[in-house]
Amino acid sequence: MTDTLAIIIANRDIERTLTQKLLAEKFVLTRIGSSGGFLRKKNITLLLGLTKERVEQLLALVRAVATEKSQLISAEGETPLATEAGVPEVPLGATPLRVGGATIFILAVQKTLRV
Numbered sequence: 001m002t003d004t005l006a007i008i009i010a011n012r013d014i015e016r017t018l019t020q021k022l023l024a025e026k027f028v029l030t031r032i033g034s035s036g037g038f039l040r041k042k043n044i045t046l047l048l049g050l051t052k053e054r055v056e057q058l059l060a061l062v063r064a065v066a067t068e069k070s071q072l073i074s075a076e077g078e079t080p081l082a083t084e085a086g087v088p089e090v091p092l093g094a095t096p097l098r099v100g101g102a103t104i105f106i107l108a109v110q111k112t113l114r115v
Helices: 012-024 052-065
Strands: 004-011 029-035 042-050 068-073 095-100 102-108
Touching (some): 004 012, 012 029, 012 042, 012 052, 042 052, 052 102
Antiparallel strands (some): 004 042, 004 102, 029 042
């Protein structure tokens, strides 16, 4: 019986690896393409119905696949450009920002109806 709904929003870069690992562990999912508002990057949104007992297994699996990294973002929202020497040129006012990873919402399901 499904009593929990998990919504996972992750970077599209990890879509294939994440969905393969979820399916290998017998998670049933629905995939929705989405895009982020802040960095305008393509994302993947996954909806999973599961039992409370499998929530920790799901979180561990997503943590193993969806790692964060630091990226410099300029005021214009662009990443630094490489110079001839191969050393990144950091734009004035660039800010380090944590990107990647995943956002996971775990919701209790009170009632499931099929109509």
